[in-house]
Amino acid sequence: MLHGKLCVYNENYQGMNIKRLLLPLVFWIIAIVVAALLSLNILPINNDLRTMIMAGIVIFGALFHIITLFLAQKAKSAPQMSISNSVFDAIEEGIVIVNADGIVSVTNPAALSILKLTHEEIINQDYRKVIPFFNESGDSLYIGTGNDPYQEVLKTNQSQQLKNLQLYKGEETVYINASFSPFIGANGKVTGVFTLLQDITEEQALEKMKLDFVAMAAHELRTPMTSIRGYLEILINETQDTAKPEHIKLLQHAMLSADRLVNLMNNLLSVSQIERHKLQPNLTPTDIVDLLKTSIQNFKPEAEEKGLMIELVEQKTSTPQVLVDKKLIPQIVDNLIANAISYTTKGSVVVGAAYQPGSKTVVVSVKDTGQGIPVEALPHMFQKFYRVSSLLEQGSKGTGLGLYIAKKLIELHNGRIWVESAEGKGTTFYFSLPIAE
Amino acid sequence: MDKKILIIEDEPFILETYSRELEKTGYQIDTAVDGTSGLDKSLNQEYDLILLDIMLPEMNGIDILREIKKNEKASKTPVILLTNLGQESVVDEAFKLGAQGYILKINALPTQLVKRVSEFFETGKFNSEDIGFLES
Numbered sequence: 001m002l003h004g005k006l007c008v009y010n011e012n013y014q015g016m017n018i019k020r021l022l023l024p025l026v027f028w029i030i031a032i033v034v035a036a037l038l039s040l041n042i043l044p045i046n047n048d049l050r051t052m053i054m055a056g057i058v059i060f061g062a063l064f065h066i067i068t069l070f071l072a073q074k075a076k077s078a079p080q081m082s083i084s085n086s087v088f089d090a091i092e093e094g095i096v097i098v099n100a101d102g103i104v105s106v107t108n109p110a111a112l113s114i115l116k117l118t119h120e121e122i123i124n125q126d127y128r129k130v131i132p133f134f135n136e137s138g139d140s141l142y143i144g145t146g147n148d149p150y151q152e153v154l155k156t157n158q159s160q161q162l163k164n165l166q167l168y169k170g171e172e173t174v175y176i177n178a179s180f181s182p183f184i185g186a187n188g189k190v191t192g193v194f195t196l197l198q199d200i201t202e203e204q205a206l207e208k209m210k211l212d213f214v215a216m217a218a219h220e221l222r223t224p225m226t227s228i229r230g231y232l233e234i235l236i237n238e239t240q241d242t243a244k245p246e247h248i249k250l251l252q253h254a255m256l257s258a259d260r261l262v263n264l265m266n267n268l269l270s271v272s273q274i275e276r277h278k279l280q281p282n283l284t285p286t287d288i289v290d291l292l293k294t295s296i297q298n299f300k301p302e303a304e305e306k307g308l309m310i311e312l313v314e315q316k317t318s319t320p321q322v323l324v325d326k327k328l329i330p331q332i333v334d335n336l337i338a339n340a341i342s343y344t345t346k347g348s349v350v351v352g353a354a355y356q357p358g359s360k361t362v363v364v365s366v367k368d369t370g371q372g373i374p375v376e377a378l379p380h381m382f383q384k385f386y387r388v389s390s391l392l393e394q395g396s397k398g399t400g401l402g403l404y405i406a407k408k409l410i411e412l413h414n415g416r417i418w419v420e421s422a423e424g425k426g427t428t429f430y431f432s433l434p435i436a437e
Numbered sequence: 438m439d440k441k442i443l444i445i446e447d448e449p450f451i452l453e454t455y456s457r458e459l460e461k462t463g464y465q466i467d468t469a470v471d472g473t474s475g476l477d478k479s480l481n482q483e484y485d486l487i488l489l490d491i492m493l494p495e496m497n498g499i500d501i502l503r504e505i506k507k508n509e510k511a512s513k514t515p516v517i518l519l520t521n522l523g524q525e526s527v528v529d530e531a532f533k534l535g536a537q538g539y540i541l542k543i544n545a546l547p548t549q550l551v552k553r554v555s556e557f558f559e560t561g562k563f564n565s566e567d568i569g570f571l572e573s
Contacts, residue, residue, distance in 0.1 A: 222521040222543040230454030233546045
């Protein structure tokens with residue numbers, strides 16, 4: 001991709017070429033010798049003839065030079081022209097140059113192929129008509145201020161790169177990565193916008209197939225898992241009195257494994273939904289403290305079983321309502337609390353919501369006094385499938401996706417999530433949510 | 438505990454685990470393994486509750502629900518959906534047609550299903566709080 005300004009420059013500087021100088025040099029040496037002989041009256045020629053010969057030498061010399069220069073210039077620019085043309089025609093990336101009035105002035109064959117237009121259909125047209133870009137969410141790039149890359153480039157003289165743009169061609173969608181740069185004309189000024197288009201439709205199709213497959217598989221897998229868990233529960237319950245305790249324990253371990261598998265499948269399905277942009281959070285003004293209280297109640301039994309204290313710390317001043325999807329945020333809070341309990345053997349899990357007057361967000365925190373996270377793991381905590389390799393509780397349900405999903409969901413809420421930790425002391429997870437104005 | 442429940446579910450193992458637990462609790466259970474016989478029973482017999490699977494061969498649960506609600510007598514029977522999909526659009530449509538609730542099977546162990554059904558008979562309200570999130 002091209003970055004920065006595009007200039008037209010001479011690529012064919014060839015340096016001194018001695019052979020080229022030889023011919024004119026030889027001619028002039030002969031001419032000077034003949035002229036010298038004639039002026040010194042050495043040759044037996046009369047005056048008129050002498051004058052004619054001298055004139056002839058000058059004229060011929062001049063013509064010779066003009067012709068040579070002309071041929072040299074043509075030779076110099078011919079390879080330069082044909083290299084540029086060849087590159088222009090041959091590259092896979094589409095080139096579109098739009099002038100400052102928004103009219104398409106130049107395209108190459110690749111651009112026509114990518115945009116599925118003929119030269120006549122695109123040349124001299126308004127770019128908004130012939131290249132109607134939409135972004136990943138399906139919104140037009142040209143509606144609303146600050147989104148139109150062409151206007152941005154003309155205004156700021158800075159290049160832009162936009163990925164996953166879409167063009168709708170009837171039933172087909174073309175996916176494009178595009179870069180937009182200021183185009184500098186022969187006069188050295190910015191006369192338009194140079195666009196480089198990369199067709200990524202095939203890659204996108206593969207990506208979509210992959211995500212669709214994951215969604216389908218996740219659903220298909222649910223059927224047998226439903227009955228496996230059902231049978232295990234029934235067996236554990238109905239054989240309480242008759243089976244050996246160790247057999248019951250084995251059944252319970254099987255149940256934990258089944259739970260873990262279900263968790264993984266649910267998480268994979270969530271990731272697939274998020275990455276296919278199939279998740280539209282339903283944001284409503286909510287009292288975050290109520291939400292946190294409910295989650296804490298749900299985890300009280302588990303915490304007490306481990307001898308841990310779990311509590312909510314409320315601010316003295318009231319916390320404003322935040323924009324929250326009531327189905328999604330509790331899952332994140334539950335996930336963070338579950339992790340906190342998992343990784344803590346003694347002490348407490350403290351949940352809080354903090355708001356500073358004048359701020360635009362409320363910050364939720366889940367703080368534990370557990371084993372903490374090693375420094376080298378901290379930057380990777382929100383990556384897909386990343387798991388800190390440390391001593392985990394037996395039967396832990398971790399999948400390495402929980403924090404990745406949490407991050408994506410918080411971002412869908414226009415919030416931020418981060419973590420602080422000290423090994424041996426404890427960990428605090430924070431996330432911010434915008435307040436409801 | 439004299440309640441009569443019809444379960445329309447084509448997966449035999451899921452049918453077995455849920456029926457067994459419901460029967461243990463004392464409910465009378467009738468079953469159907471496909472849409473046609475399920476609809477037939479719904480319209481021609483009386484039940485206190487119908488548990489209806491969405492993904493059935495031949496007919497899907499939403500269409501069956503629609504037919505039940507068209508029938509004057511049968512429309513009075515409360516219907517709860519059983520699903521493993523979690524698709525918000527499908528659930529929304531079911532509620533619009535008059536379903537009282539839904540259960541995400543993957544998250545509902547047999548005892549959990551029984552608990553929700555018992556709560557429903559006691560309070561008239563079905564707790565559809567799912568645990569996965571729904572695809573829009």
